[in-house]
Amino acid sequence: MLRDYQHANPEWRTILLRYFNPIGAHESGDIGEDPKGVPNNLLPYIQQKLFATPDIGCVAYNLGTGRGTTVLEMVSAFEKAYVQKIPVKMCPRRPGDSEQVYASTAKAEEELGWRAKYGIEEMCRDQWNWAKKNPYGYCGNAENKD
Incomplete structure (x- = not known):
């Protein structure tokens, strides 16, 4: 949808961020790349790329550690x-x-100069700490949990 919108409105500059989100286990346990969410420290890299490249159009970057993580490791x-x-x-x-x-x-590393600083254990620890502090997610209370 964003690619279509940018194509119809060429003055827009759009960056799509992709990360792997596992949905099931296999006997081998392999799922692929670390599914760490989009880190807050990525914003300056994105802004720099958008402002430095006026004809960027719509481009996508894969985020992660660059190392495969099995379901069992997760x-x-x-x-x-x-x-x-x-x-x-x-x-x-x-x-x-x-x-x-x-x-x-590699594209995020080469074009944005961004690399993941942390691995799967830090990601899981941070996610659990956030979930404990925010049991109803971003909405903040039981009344708005839907």
Whole structure:
């Protein structure tokens, strides 16, 4: 949608940020890249790129550590953050599921000069700390939880 809007309005400059969000486990446990969310320290890099490149149009960048993370590594990192065991049920691969999925972060590094500073354990710890402080998410209270 943003690509179409930018195409119809060429004066707009748009940067799309992509990161991998795992949705299931496989027997091998492979899911691909670290699904760390978009860090706050990325904004200056994006602004610099947008203002320095007036004809940027609409461009996408993959974000992450550049290192694959298995589902089992992710579970282990969350167990450390939560300080409790997480129940896991291993299921067979579904038809059409990929063995491994990776996304290159080289473009974000080369064009924005941005690299992830932290790994999966820090991401899980920070997510758990945020969730404990914000049990109803961004809306802030039980009345607005929908």
